[in-house]
Amino acid sequence: MTADVLAALPDLRLVGCARGGPVNVDLDAAHERGVRVTTTPGKNADAVADLTIGFLISLIRNVPASLRDVDERVADGRPLAESTFEGARWFGREVKGLRLGLIGYGNVARLVAARARALGAMITVYDPFVDPASVPDATIVSDLDALLAASDVVSVHARATAENRHMIGAEQIARMPEGAFLINTARESLVDEQALLDALRSGRLAGVALDVNEPDGPWRELVAEPNLILTPHLAGATEETLVRGADMLAAEVESFLADGSLRWER
Structure with a gap:
């Protein structure tokens, strides 16, 4: 999610990153555009x-x-x-x-x-x-x-x-x-x-x-x-990790739509 990608999405309000940290999101660019960012810490x-x-x-x-x-x-x-x-x-x-x-x-x-x-x-x-x-x-x-x-x-x-x-x-x-x-x-x-x-x-x-x-x-x-x-970076590679990450992001979206709150906002 680079600055260019964010600029191409003028109606974007929320980015959900299925990682512990938003390493693939330009946080400064997101904050400048008023786009909120959340993550899934501890999912794995x-x-x-x-x-x-x-x-x-x-x-x-x-x-x-x-x-x-x-x-x-x-x-x-x-x-x-x-x-x-x-x-x-x-x-x-x-x-x-x-x-x-x-x-x-x-x-x-x-x-x-x-x-x-x-x-x-x-x-x-x-x-x-x-x-x-x-x-x-x-x-x-x-x-x-x-x-x-x-x-x-x-x-x-x-x-x-x-x-x-x-x-x-x-x-x-x-x-x-x-x-x-x-x-x-x-x-x-x-x-x-x-x-x-x-x-x-x-x-x-x-x-x-x-x-x-x-x-x-x-x-x-x-x-x-x-x-x-x-081993080839497989520590977090479980079915449960994927499901847990999806569940965490779904809960964040639900909370955001309900009252604007985010538990893991960055």
């Missing part, structure tokens, strides 16, 4: 939270590397699961007692925290824009380094800005415990993927899961790492 929060927990369990239980081992055995015609002790090669950890650090505490992270807490994880949160009183069931820290040092698994849920590009890089990874894990289901620009690759190769990180990936990331090298999960 449950879907992304589910996948984040799936990533967490897969990483701490060594699922990526074990699956590659199975593929190689099957391809080579070698026996599989002959012994009940075969799984001992892939000793992992349980969620109960795990220290999970959440960077950002918006719609998705709050649902991740609830799911992880139900499984017995201990939650630490870093979000300078959140009121500590709104985080009663987690430890909230005012310093990113403190969260990194205190987390077995770090999951990134911050909104991307020009200022926080590569907020997780080599320097930040060095502050994490050796053998920690990192998950990014937020935005690709938040994490320096070359630094992740270096940390995987050195053993500083025991595993990484990425659902969002930098266009110029070290793809060929990353996909060769056995302790990496790489």
Whole structure:
């Protein structure tokens, strides 16, 4: 929805953007023309939270590397699961007692925290824009380094800005415990993927899961790492997300027509 598109629609009163933010709408041009804009924040929060927990369990239980081992055995015609002790090669950890650090505490992270807490994880949160009183069931820290040092698994849920590009890089990874894990289901620009690759190769990180990936990331090298999960931005790709977004926009239109109010106006 560019300025030209808006200018071609002189009778337009409302734009509904089925995303958390109006990234495909020229807000300044809309406001200048008196066109109101609304969005659907959190429509995919449950879907992304589910996948984040799936990533967490897969990483701490060594699922990526074990699956590659199975593929190689099957391809080579070698026996599989002959012994009940075969799984001992892939000793992992349980969620109960795990220290999970959440960077950002918006719609998705709050649902991740609830799911992880139900499984017995201990939650630490870093979000300078959140009121500590709104985080009663987690430890909230005012310093990113403190969260990194205190987390077995770090999951990134911050909104991307020009200022926080590569907020997780080599320097930040060095502050994490050796053998920690990192998950990014937020935005690709938040994490320096070359630094992740270096940390995987050195053993500083025991595993990484990425659902969002930098266009110029070290793809060929990353996909060769056995302790990496790489998915094509599918965290919010569920049937329920689509229906929820449509329902939210329909409710906004109904409210707008009834009394001019909008719950998620931008």
